[in-house]
Each structure stands twice: as C-alpha cells, then as structure tokens.
Amino acid sequence: MSRHDRLPGVILAGGQATRMGGGDKCLRRVAGKRLIDMVIDRLAPQCAPIAINANGDPSRWAEFDLPVLADSLPDHPGPLAGVLVGLDWAAGLGARAIVTVAADTPFFPRDLAARLKRAAAASGLALAASRDEHGRLWRHPTFGLWPVALREDLRTSLQGGLRKIVAWTERHGAGLAEFDSVPFDPFFNINTPEDIARAEELIA
Incomplete structure (x- = not known):
C-alpha cells in the first residue's frame, strides 16, 4: 500500500491499566520488546501518519517522535474519547477517516486497515471481529475504521454520556471485518502479567 493510499492511524493508549497496577501498560516488555514498539511495527506499513492517544505528561512519548493526542473530554470517558480526538486530528490533516x-494488542493483523476499508458500511464505519472455537463472534471495537464525517455526532453523543463503543457504532450500522482466530486470536490483548507470559509463549 503506497503512503498516498494510507489513512492516519491512532494508537489508543489512554487506558488506566488497573489490572497491571497502573502506568503505561504498552511500555511493558514482551520477549524483550515493548508492546508499543510491536504495535507501531505492525501499524506503520498500514497507516500514515500515526499518532498516540494518551493522557498525562506527553514527554514520556518523546522518543517516538509521534503526535500525542490527549482526550479532549474530562474524566477518562473511555476509548471513544480517543477516537474523537483522533478524528479531530485527522480533520486537521484533511483526511477522510482514521x-x-x-x-496492548501486539499481534493484530497486518492487513487490518485494508480489511476494515473493504468491510465499511454506508456510514464509513467498520469494526474488527473474530470467532472463537465455538463459533461465537466477538467484536473488537478498539480496532476500527472511523469516518471524520461522524465526529460531531460522536462528540455530541459523548457529551451526552455515551460510553459504550458498540452502542454508538450500532446506531450507525458499522460493518464487520472478520478475522480468523486460528491458531490464536490476533486480537489477544495484554491486561495482566499472566498475559505477558502467554504472549511470550506465542512469540516462541
């Protein structure tokens, strides 16, 4: 995919990481490499430019030389706040979507962006999904394609108290890009020290 064809990418790193004892979970190491480095390595061939959505002191991200986008709404309203500030950033770039x-998800698909574009609904929205071994479909709503055209609708919804991603994406009929979960779910995310051990097993 040429750089001209790529959409901006936003890494959502604004969570509280309570199950890891707080701090920036994505700076933890897995098999000697930081999660954030693994995520950037997968995203960079798919998206350009890239920004990090994170709150607090932005200087801790200085070495990455990427824009750091803090939530524009107070009280940590969740991942949708990161989507919103990403859309505002993309609007300033003249981009149509992010x-x-x-x-915290180091193994997400290398064709994520392309598959999301193909799955986009009439609204321009798409979410990633995968099926477990029982055939149940799981949406992964922090992995999505989000049109800049819906940013004011999202802002109004968040200001009105909406927090659940799927409640908003269903309202706009988001498409689903379904990914295979064999031999493991590529959206496996790291929430606990045990998950780090599992990720190291997968890498090995």
Missing part, C-alpha cells in the same frame, strides 16, 4: 488500534 484507523484505530489498541496499544
């Missing part, structure tokens, strides 16, 4: 990924 792709978002979670900062």
Whole structure:
C-alpha cells in the first residue's frame, strides 16, 4: 500500500491499566520488546501518519517522535474519547477517516486497515471481529475504521454520556471485518502479567 493510499492511524493508549497496577501498560516488555514498539511495527506499513492517544505528561512519548493526542473530554470517558480526538486530528490533516488500534494488542493483523476499508458500511464505519472455537463472534471495537464525517455526532453523543463503543457504532450500522482466530486470536490483548507470559509463549 503506497503512503498516498494510507489513512492516519491512532494508537489508543489512554487506558488506566488497573489490572497491571497502573502506568503505561504498552511500555511493558514482551520477549524483550515493548508492546508499543510491536504495535507501531505492525501499524506503520498500514497507516500514515500515526499518532498516540494518551493522557498525562506527553514527554514520556518523546522518543517516538509521534503526535500525542490527549482526550479532549474530562474524566477518562473511555476509548471513544480517543477516537474523537483522533478524528479531530485527522480533520486537521484533511483526511477522510482514521484507523484505530489498541496499544496492548501486539499481534493484530497486518492487513487490518485494508480489511476494515473493504468491510465499511454506508456510514464509513467498520469494526474488527473474530470467532472463537465455538463459533461465537466477538467484536473488537478498539480496532476500527472511523469516518471524520461522524465526529460531531460522536462528540455530541459523548457529551451526552455515551460510553459504550458498540452502542454508538450500532446506531450507525458499522460493518464487520472478520478475522480468523486460528491458531490464536490476533486480537489477544495484554491486561495482566499472566498475559505477558502467554504472549511470550506465542512469540516462541
């Protein structure tokens, strides 16, 4: 995919990481490499430019030389706030949409952006999904394609108290890009020290 064809990408790193004892979970190391580096390595061939959505002191991200986008709404309203600030950033670039990924998910698909574009609904929205071994479909709403045209609708919804991503995406009929979960779910995310051990097993 040429740089001209790529959409901006936003890494959602604004969570509280309570199950990891707080701090920036994506700076933890897995098999010697930081999660954030693994995520950037997967996203960079798919999206350009890239920004990090994170709150607090932005200087801790200085070495990455990427824009750091803090939530524009107070009280940590969740991932949709990161989507919103990403859309506002993209609007300033003249982009039509963004792709978002979670900062704690190091194995997400290398064709995520292309598959999301193909799955987009009439609204321009798409979410990633995968099926487990029982055939149940799981949406992964922090991995999505989000049109800039819906940013004011999203802002109004968040200001009105909306927090659940799927409640908003269903309202706009988001498409689903379904990914295979064999041999493991590519959206496996790291929430606990045990998850780090599992990720290291997968890498090995």
